Amino acid sequence: MTTLATLPPDWRTWPLPAQERLLKTLRTAARKRKVTTRPQWETPGHLAAAIEPTTIQTPALTLIDQALIEVAEGRCDRLIITMPPQEGKSTRVTTIGPLWMLTRNPDLRIAIACYAQDLADEFGRNIRNHIISNDGTDDTLDLGLRIAPDNGAARRWRIDGHRGGVRSVGITSGLTGKPAEMLYIDDPIKDMRDADSKAWREVVWSFWQAVANTRLAPGAPVVIILTRWHEEDLAGKVLAAEDAHRWKVLNIPAQADHDPNKGETDPLGREPGEFMVSARGRSLEQWRQTRVAVGSRVWAALYQGRPTPAAGDIFQRDWWREYTSPRWIERPDGSCWAPGADEVAMSWDMAFKDTDGSDYVVGQVWARYGLELFLLDQVHERLSFTATCAALREMAAKWPQATLKLVEDKANGTAVINSLRRQVPGLVPVEPDGSKEARARAVTPFIEAGSVYLPAPELCPWVGSFRDEHAAFPNGSHDDQVDACTQAINRMLLAPILAGDLIVEADELDDELDAFEISSY
Template identity: 55%
Template structure:
């Protein structure tokens, strides 16, 4: 490396890691309340503040924050954070990008106006650089450049890069061309302007599994991207970032009540709710299981060659965290019929009661497949002398492999579900369409277990099988 290049690299690193020359607000949230006393500081914003503080202290840090819309995330990251970072280090050169130049300018103007309105922060805007799209601090190297998606940033190095909502809406997210444009913007323009040690934060709502978040966490996974996803509603208490109880909604910066969250969930629909509000999008048509593959029976079949139950139990040691699912399946010639399903968050005694009830309702379903994991062995031990045909099933391979193995059956039109008006059928279709990116896979596991078994044991009682399940 030449001496000139080495000295330039050292200068850039020194600028980034230079200790703050100003005292000021301890967190971005503290600064937000100075800028706007009406700011509502929620537990979700506390988490974001902590993540941003850590990012700024971590060389080459990479952070993705996803959270429901209208809950203060963009204001915190695109306005409060850059102002707070400049108070800490006025020599930081910041690039802030968004899906459109207008939005980028609005963000840049908000940061500039906040600094200008609060001289007590210890920094001031330079007289000759006051445009919304580009301005600098008086007496320092630092400042902010705002760019819209696709805009060039040649000649503008970044000590900190902020990307706020690279996609505008569903229409853009569903366009492969625009998704490719976003990716090219990152690889060809933004990433090329990063100074040594410069951190990057992407703040967005999820629209599509192949959006910028999806690509960064797969194609650029080696960069060490940290993902902070804060869902509107708690799905897994054991891993919930806010430590909430099951199904509890987040404290809203807009003061939404639980009833208002419920109303929004209904009007959003399952696909939008899963993507924008829970942070795990799925293809509209589906992934391994396409939505339009499923057929529906309108009258229960009168001839049943082989009828079984298939159970996916809750994990041991968790209290009503996971769903328990029991399904009844039948095979007639080359076709497979889902006849019935029960699903709930049940403790062990309740699970035992549900197995008994389903067995009473479908006495012809003598074979009862129970995955040999979670509470499955305990269920079998408890009911072995009461109910016949309890079969422990040891899954082979991962969930995705097992799903792919049976996916040709619905694809060929050989799988029939109850009428679409049946209350639980739409949730079944939605879950399998979102697999493996959805928040739950209990219905998927029960269904793939049943289909695999019926495919290898077309008639007669269950016997030892081959394929992805061992029947033992």
């Protein structure tokens, strides 16, 4: 091979065009030799900073880097990443991510899918352009990669001398050709309008089932990156499927909303209520302004990663009253007591499979003061039968004042009652009467009249989920908290009034009570 050391001694006497051709050949050969010793970057973030030194690295992006490393090292083959919009997730995951993977393995066949072909093309083009612009010439960074001269279109290109490269497709397109050895799905839903379209959600789901899954090579990892628009978007559907256990979910909410009392933690290690460090430099006040401007539904979905369905027509958010000081005292033995309460009771809705797609077990503690009802405590988890029994025993020990324990008398509830009847006193089976909606509508006059109080989020962080589920009912995916709530209000407020045990003035009770056709339980 000709090198600078072995140049013909008379090469400088050659015609100028011949000299230039020779030098060009030598430079090309030198670059190819560099490719055989490709540089390595520890994380996608390190690569991003090498390409663009002004890259901002937030704690959220560091967490994403760690998740992508797990994928690259084979420790995770199904990853969902959700984070607020415009915080750098797509650039880091779907542009820098594939580029970083190719620097590690230029033979890797990568596919990128988006809601539209144009967006997918943009990702493919950006990755390709980074390779073209960083080839070591003119003192640029050398990624150690070259685009094959005969295969460099934006939506489908290959690494020169290797079989790896990138294909970019829209959700409605086919994923033809060689099997994908890694798949990125970035924003399969464009906006709220598409998210609320059941037809489009089915298109996305069909792409995943019939196109993406069938074109994956054995062992190929999949990374889904999205802002959550709808509870039945692609992330919601795969997490409700039988293989949901395969997926690692990295949800980084704009504002920490975990409940430490339930053992929950924030992925960034924040305190409840703390906002994330923004890649765009958003201040605390700007985060708050955004939360107000976009509204509760969009905030919960796009910014918190916990979408709720369109509002239902039964429970209005502004009907609930709120209390900000504890209505209970904690005693030396760890139990709780509600001073002055006329009645304290528990209400349980049972469903135990202990899987991600199953319903929740819900146990609530309510205290009645005259004609006002206060929610004091709640268990809301997916539990096995054994764990459900343990949770009920623990709640009974924590709230000894709650001598009445209402348990919906369906298959699961009956099993719990039979198992615990001799261990936990006061278990009362409740036979549901009428539809869920009918039972809910029967108690709404009390809520609308301001007779039902919920704890402020500072007291009980789980109350946000309670409010969301009621606001979505009956359109939501889950109604377990609704069932337990209506069961309690029905038994503690409505039934005593209908039975004459609670005396109220006529103007204190909505005329709708006259039309109630519901059992005392």
